[in-house]
Amino acid sequence: MIISTGIEELDNMIDGGLRTGSCYAIKGSAGSGKTVLSLFMALGALKKDIPVLFISTEVDPEKLIMYGDSFDMNLKSYIDKGLLSFEKMSLKPKSTSLVQTDKFDLSGIIARTQSKMKSLNAKLVIFDSISAFFAEFVYEKTARSSFMDFIREITDKKAVLVLTSESQVNEEYSTLEEYLVDGVIKIRTELKNNQMIKRISVPKLRSAKPIKFENRFIIDRDGVSILRSEQPPLSIIDAEKIGVEKLDKMLGGGIPAGSVVLIETDGETNYFPLFLQIMCCNLERGTGVIIHSNVHMYSARIVEEFKRVECDITPHLNEGNVVFIDKYNRSVTAVEAREMSQLMTTDDMISVTVELMQAFQKSEQKVILFGDLTDDTNILTEPNFLRYFALQSFNIKEQSAIAYSFINFNAISREMLARLRNTADIIIRFSRSDYTTYIECLKSSLGATFLPKVVKFRDKMPLIEILD
Amino acid sequence: MSLQIIFFTSPTCSWCPYLEGVLRNIIGNTKELSLEVIDVTENVEKAEEYHIVAIPTIILPNNQRIIGSVDEAFLRKQMDQFLIMMS
Numbered sequence: 001m002i003i004s005t006g007i008e009e010l011d012n013m014i015d016g017g018l019r020t021g022s023c024y025a026i027k028g029s030a031g032s033g034k035t036v037l038s039l040f041m042a043l044g045a046l047k048k049d050i051p052v053l054f055i056s057t058e059v060d061p062e063k064l065i066m067y068g069d070s071f072d073m074n075l076k077s078y079i080d081k082g083l084l085s086f087e088k089m090s091l092k093p094k095s096t097s098l099v100q101t102d103k104f105d106l107s108g109i110i111a112r113t114q115s116k117m118k119s120l121n122a123k124l125v126i127f128d129s130i131s132a133f134f135a136e137f138v139y140e141k142t143a144r145s146s147f148m149d150f151i152r153e154i155t156d157k158k159a160v161l162v163l164t165s166e167s168q169v170n171e172e173y174s175t176l177e178e179y180l181v182d183g184v185i186k187i188r189t190e191l192k193n194n195q196m197i198k199r200i201s202v203p204k205l206r207s208a209k210p211i212k213f214e215n216r217f218i219i220d221r222d223g224v225s226i227l228r229s230e231q232p233p234l235s236i237i238d239a240e241k242i243g244v245e246k247l248d249k250m251l252g253g254g255i256p257a258g259s260v261v262l263i264e265t266d267g268e269t270n271y272f273p274l275f276l277q278i279m280c281c282n283l284e285r286g287t288g289v290i291i292h293s294n295v296h297m298y299s300a301r302i303v304e305e306f307k308r309v310e311c312d313i314t315p316h317l318n319e320g321n322v323v324f325i326d327k328y329n330r331s332v333t334a335v336e337a338r339e340m341s342q343l344m345t346t347d348d349m350i351s352v353t354v355e356l357m358q359a360f361q362k363s364e365q366k367v368i369l370f371g372d373l374t375d376d377t378n379i380l381t382e383p384n385f386l387r388y389f390a391l392q393s394f395n396i397k398e399q400s401a402i403a404y405s406f407i408n409f410n411a412i413s414r415e416m417l418a419r420l421r422n423t424a425d426i427i428i429r430f431s432r433s434d435y436t437t438y439i440e441c442l443k444s445s446l447g448a449t450f451l452p453k454v455v456k457f458r459d460k461m462p463l464i465e466i467l468d
Numbered sequence: 469m470s471l472q473i474i475f476f477t478s479p480t481c482s483w484c485p486y487l488e489g490v491l492r493n494i495i496g497n498t499k500e501l502s503l504e505v506i507d508v509t510e511n512v513e514k515a516e517e518y519h520i521v522a523i524p525t526i527i528l529p530n531n532q533r534i535i536g537s538v539d540e541a542f543l544r545k546q547m548d549q550f551l552i553m554m555s
Contacts, residue, residue: 091535093519101536107478108508108520115512139536143522149480 003124003160006044009215009226010200014183015208020123022207023151023161023180028187033198033219034164035059037187038126039068039075040224041162045124046078053122054086055113058132061086072221085120087112091136102139106146110153117157124160131166151180182206188214200226243281244274246466247428251441252448255426257366257400259445260393262424264409264417269430269437271406272305273463275369278404279322280311280461282367288321290359290368292352298371299324311461323359325352353391360399368396370405377412386419393423430455439466470502471529471550476515478508478523483537487524490540494547500554501547 002017011017018024018041028034042052056064064086068075078084089109092098117125127133130147137143154161163181184204189196199214217226248254255261265271279302282289293299306313316322356368370392377385389405396403405424409417421427427443431452438452454467475491477484488505495503508515508523518527526534529550534543 088519089521090519091521092533095531097532099532099534099538101534101538103483103537104522104524104535105478105481106521107480107523108476108515108525109522111478111508111512112515112520137522146522 001123001158003045003050004048005041006047007040007224007226009217010185010224013200013202013215013226014185014205018124018160018162019182019207020158020160021155022182023155023163024183024185025181026162026164026185026187027167028164029167029189032187032189034166034187035064035067035128036071036219037185037224038128038162038164039064039071039073040219042084042124042126043068043073043075046083049083050124051083051120051122052078052085052124052126053113053116053120054084055089055109055125055127056086057088057090057127057129059128061088070221071219071223082120085116085122087116090133100138102142104139104142104146106143106150110150113150113154114157117154117159122159124162125154126162126164128164129166130163148180187217243277244462244464244466247439247464250448250450250453250466251426251444252446255402256445257402258397259402259425260396260423261402261404261426261428262420263404263406263428263430264442265406265430266432267408267410269432270457271372271430273457274430275371275404275406276302276305276309276311277461277463278367279369280306280313283313283316283321286321287367288316288323290323290325290356292325292356292368292370309460309463325355325359353388353395356392357395360395360401366399366401368401368403370403372406372408374408374411377407377416382413382416386416389420390423470500471554472502472504473529474514474518474527475503475505476508476518476520476523476525476527477505481523484524487526487537490543491526494540494544498547498551500551 001020003020004011004017005014014024026034026037038054042054045052054064059067065075065079075084079086089112113125116122134140134143134147151161151163167186181204183202183206186201186203188199188201190199191197198217198219200217201214215226217224242248242251242255263271263274279289279291291299291302293302303313303317313322360366373389376388379385380388392403395401405420407417407420409429412420421443424443425445427441429440429442431438431440437455437457439455440452441449443449456465456467457463458465473491473495475488477488491503495501506514508520514520518525522535524535524537528534528546532546534546
């Protein structure tokens with residue numbers, strides 16, 4: 001049996017809903033909304049007439065009902081109908097003193113919970129805050145290991161157990177319960193632009209593939225709404241293809257003319273395959289490209305790279321389909337180019353811009369590839385570089401061309417990156433973790449952003465393959 | 469009048485039979501104290517009433533609770549305190 005959480009997007013994130021016989025944990029820092037989320041889950045089940053047992057370890061039932069009332073839940077009516085029961089379970093009731101040893105088990109709460117479940121016929125059991133529960137034990141380890149019995153006993157009864165748990169700062173999978181539960185729903189708050197933003201993710205899910213990305217969510221009187229960052233792209237008519245079929249599709253058919261595409265990479269990821277792929281695709285279509293070269297991307301190197309992937313571009317070079325704007329003159333070695341880059345000044349950059357404009361006027365080429373812009377940021381001062389970038393962007397929009405700008409986001413300041421992102425129409429980002437490269441679209445003028453997808457590099461065309 | 473000591477046990481608790489024996493041993497010899505043994509799986513109402521979480525739990529007349537198994541010497545010391553109070 002699958003019990004809906006009452007939150008459609010959350011159901012999607014956990015593969016349809018809560019599965020009976022499974023245990024889920026809601027992890028989050030203090031005040032992130034664990035209790036509210038669990039109350040909403042309870043409400044979701046109650047609305048479908050599924051009885052719910054809510055075990056609270058710190059908050060009194062009356063307060064929880066009041067809490068629910070502030071979200072228009074009207075939990076009292078469900079209690080009256082006999083569908084919901086709140087139970088307070090804590091080790092130390094009021095006005096008692098305790099002596100504790102490490103020789104105990106938790107059969108007390110197991111027996112109490114089971115009897116309550118039986119009388120209610122509860123299919124969903126929520127245990128609000130195991131952190132608060134364990135905090136009362138002097139011998140917390142014993143309590144935690146005995147708690148496994150609790151999880152087993154409850155889930156054996158063909159019910160869903162939902163635990164809430166406090167997560168510490170910088171805590172990754174460290175607590176025992178996380179190994180035992182079938183799914184972890186993690187919520188997190190972060191301060192962004194002086195606003196508290198809540199994010200939700202599912203880092204662990206046994207029944208299906210976990211969803212590693214985080215979605216924003218909002219809790220208000222209407223309930224919990226999760227904002228998915230993945231939106232279906234709008235389709236466009238006049239789009240230029242990148243040449244990677246899947247990437248084009250995900251971007252809504254391609255890149256519209258007059259766009260500045262910012263391709264962010266970390267220093268470790270090779271952006272050459274994408275560079276070559278875009279170049280090759282445009283040449284094959286006969287549109288021709290302008291290449292704004294730099295230390296790594298000078299003409300000789302590009303020709304060499306094409307040879308390596310067994311793709312012959314000499315005819316295109318002979319026909320003049322490729323225009324190189326080599327800031328450092330032609331065919332220099334990497335070392336020479338590096339030395340020259342030290343001597344570059346703003347004046348030189350202006351002359352490059354002029355050259356670029358002339359190239360636009362002369363030829364049919366409407367696609368420009370900016371080799372690594374990171375170098376240019378080293379050469380120019382920050383305001384000058386931004387002015388340069390804005391000028392080029394203006395040029396591109398004016399000519400309804402497309403610019404692909406490659407940049408290493410680790411090598412530039414955050415402020416600069418923010419400004420570049422502001423100017424760009426489409427942002428594609430490469431990132432790496434554990435030897436896997438991911439590609440994602442952070443911004444799109446068409447609203448066609450997508451979440452990180454695994455990228456595989458290949459030796460032959462197409463050089464990039466995007467996996468699901 | 470005798471002071472009642474409540475001892476909560478369960479079938480799964482491995483320390484309970486020993487502890488129960490010790491308790492009976494101490495209390496059996498004193499008229500002032502009486503012992504009530506409650507199996508939580510059979511008498512859940514009592515467990516609810518006393519908010520029992522962990523087993524074994526011993527509830528002493530002064531509202532003190534002993535959670536977990538303890539040794540005989542410790543228990544005797546606790547009981548002595550009531551005997552003094554009574555006399």
